[in-house]
Amino acid sequence: MTDAPEGEERKRNIYLLGLVSLLNDASSEIIQPILPLFLASLGAGGLAIGLIGGLAEGLPSLIKILSGWWSDRLRRRKPLVAAGYAISAAGKLLLAFSSSWQQVFVLKTMERSGKGIRSAPRDAIIAESALREGRGRGFGVHRALDSLGAVAGSIIAFLLWQEGLDFKSIFLGAGLLAFVALIPLVPVKEIPRYPAGCLSPGISDLSPTLVPFVGIASLFALGNFSYMFFILRSGEFFTSDMAVAAPLLLYILFNLVYTTFSIPSGSWSDRVGRKRVLSIGYALFALVSFGFALVSSTMVLVLLFALYGLVFAIVDGAERAFVSDLCRAEARGTGLGVYYGAVGTAAIASGLLAGALWQYLSPEATFLFGAAAALSASILLMRMKNPALIS
Template sequence: MAPESDRPPVPASRMSAWRFIVWFGIVAMLADVVYEGARSITGPLLAHLGASALVVGVVTGVGESAALLLRLVSGPLTDRSGRFWGWTLAGYGLTVVSVPLLGLASVLWVASALVIAERVGKAVRSPAKDTLLSHATAVTGRGRGFAVHEALDQVGALAGPLLVAGVLAASGGDYTPALLVLAVPGALAFALVVWLRAQVPRPEGYEAELELPPAAGLGVDPTEEPGSAPARLPGRFWAYASFAGLTMVGFSTFGVISFHLVTDGVLSAAAVPLVYAAVMVVDALAALLTGWLYDRHGASVLVLLPVVAAAVPALAFSGSVQVAVAGALAWGVALGVQESTLRATVADLVPRGRRATAYGLFGAVIGVAAAAGGALAGGLYGVSVPLLVTVTVLLQVAALLVLLVTLHRGRPSVDAGLQA
C-alpha cells in the first residue's frame, strides 16, 4: 500500500476545519478518560500486586520516559512513511487495549508491562496526531485550534479519575471493574478516529489551499512544501526548543506542590484533589485565552509563560492557604500555555514535511526538561524554599531572554516578506 502522502489528493472539505478540531478534541477527551483514569490508581494497583515503592517509581518512570523519548523515533518514522493516520490509530489502539487488560492482570510483571505499553501508545501517536491537527489549525488559527483541543482534553483528564473513583467506591475497592469500565470510552475513541480518517483522509488539504503569511514574530514560511524541506530542522526551531526546555526546567511539578500543601498542613489530603480540579479548569481557560492572543499577536504572547512560571514557587510554597492556592492556580495557567500555545508554535516554525519529526523532538525536549524540573524543585524544596524561588526566577529569566532573542531574529524576515 502506498504511503498516505503519495495517494491522490482527497479534498478535506467533507468536514470543516473547526469540526475536525472539535471531533479530534473529543477523541482526546475520551482517551484522557481512559489513561488518566488508569494513571490515577496505577500506584495503588501495583502495590496491591506486591510492588514496593521503588518498583512503582521505576515502572512509572520508565513509562513516562517511553512516552516522551520514543517520540524521537516515532516522529521521523511518521514523516518518512507519510502514514499519519496509521500511526495515530496504532497509538490509540495500544492505549485503549492496554488499560482494560490492566484490570485483568493478576501478576505484577504483566501489570507493569501494560502500564509501560499504555505510555508507549502515547509516544506512537503524538507526533502524527499533532501533525494532523496542525493542518486544520492553519485555517482556524494555530493558537485557537490547539487551545480548543486542549480544553476538551482537560475535560477527559477530570472525568477519568472521577469515573474510576466512583466505580472503586461502588465496588468496594475492586480494581478490576474500575479499569474494565474504561474500555467503553476507549472503544468510542478508537471508533471516532476510524470515522475521522474516513471523513478527512488527508487533513493536509486544509492547509494546502491556503496562502499563509509567515508566522508572526518568527520569520518562518509555513507554506514550504515537504519536498523543499531542509535536511535539518531550522535553527529557529532549536532556539525555540531551548526556550521551552529552560522554562520547563524551572517549573515545579504539581506533585511537589501537593506534597507541600499536605506535609506543611496548609490543606488536608482530601482537599488537594479539589484544588487539582480547579487547576484543570484554569488550565483549559488559560489555553483558550492565550491561544486567541497568539493568533492576534503572534509568538510574543509566550512572554507570559516564564513570567507566570517564575511566580509559581513564591506563591505555591507559602504557608497561607489563599496564597498557596493562588500559586497552584498560577501553575495551571502556565500548564495551559505549555499544553496548547507551545505546541501551536511548533507548527509555525517547521515546514509541513518535517512536522512530525519536530513534534517528536520537541516532546522529548519538554519531557526531559520536565523531569529535570521536578527533580530540581523537589531537591531544592528539601533544602530551602527561598533558594528554590531564586533558582526558579533565574531559570525563567534565562528562558525569557532566549525567547526575546528568538523573536528579535525572526522579525527581519517578516519585514522583508511584507516589503516584497
C-alpha cells in the same frame, strides 16, 4: 466549489481529534490524581515517584522524533495516531493488575509510549487542518477538549473514591474507557499539504529559529516537573479522609482553569504572538512554583492550583503552535517530533532532579529549582530574536 466542504472537513478533524483526546484524557485523569497515592501505598518514595514521573514521561517522548518523521515519510498520519492510542489504552488497563511500583513504572512507560507514537502525527493533522493565522485557536480548541476530559476524569475519580472503590477497580474502569476513545478517530480524514516534487523531509525544512526555541522550551521542561509533586505537596495540608479527597478536588480545579482558558489563550497567541505569550506563561510558572515552596495555608494552596492550571492553558497549546509555525508542511511531523524528543529528554532529568531534591533536601528545594529554571527560560525567550515564520 469544494472550499467550503474542505473547510468544514478540516474543522471537523480538529473537533474529532479533540473528542478522542477528551475521552482518552478522561481515562488518564481518572488514574493521574490517585497514581501518586497508589505509589505511596506500594512503598514508593520521592525518588521512585520522580523516576516514574520523569522517565515514564520523558523516555517515550524520544519516540515522538521517530513517529513524527515516519508520518512525514509515509505521508499518512492517522495509522500512527490510532496505534498510539491503542497502546496507551492497553497500558492503562494492565495497571489494574500491578502489585509493585516497579510494575507501575513499566506499565506507565508503556502507556506513555503510546502517547509518544501518536502525539506528533496527531498535532501535525491539527496544524494541517487550520490556517496559520488560526493555528493557535485550533490547538486551543484541542487542548480545551482534552482538558475538559481531564476535568471529567478527575470528577469521576473523586466520585469513585467516595463510593469506596479501590485503586485497582478504578484503574480497570479507566482502561476500558480508553478503548472507547478510539471510536471518534474513525472518521478523521488526512489533510495532505505536501508540495509537488517533495519526496523526503529533512532538517533543512525546519526554521533556524526552531533549535534555540526547542532549547528554551527544554529548559522550561526541566523545571516543569511532574504534577505528582504538586499533588503530594497538597497532601501535606490535609489528614484522614481529606488526605485523598482534597488533592483530587484541587486537581479538578487545576483542570477546570486549564479548560476555561485554553481557547482564549490560543487565540491570544494568534493576535499578539507566540513568543510574548510563552514568555508570560513561563514567568507565571516561576511565580507558581515559588509559591508552592512557601505556601502555608489552604486558601493560598487553592489559588496556586488555579494559577497552575492557567500556566498550562497559556503554555501547552502555544508551544505546539509555535513549533508548527517554524516547520514546512512536508516536515511538520519531523519538527514536532524534534520538539517532543528534546522536551521529553529534559523531563527525564527533571523528574530525577526533582525527586532527589524532594527526598534528600526538602519539598521546598524542589519547587525553588522549578522556579529558577522557568524564570531563566522566560528571560531567554524574551531575548530571542523574533523568528521568520515559515507557514
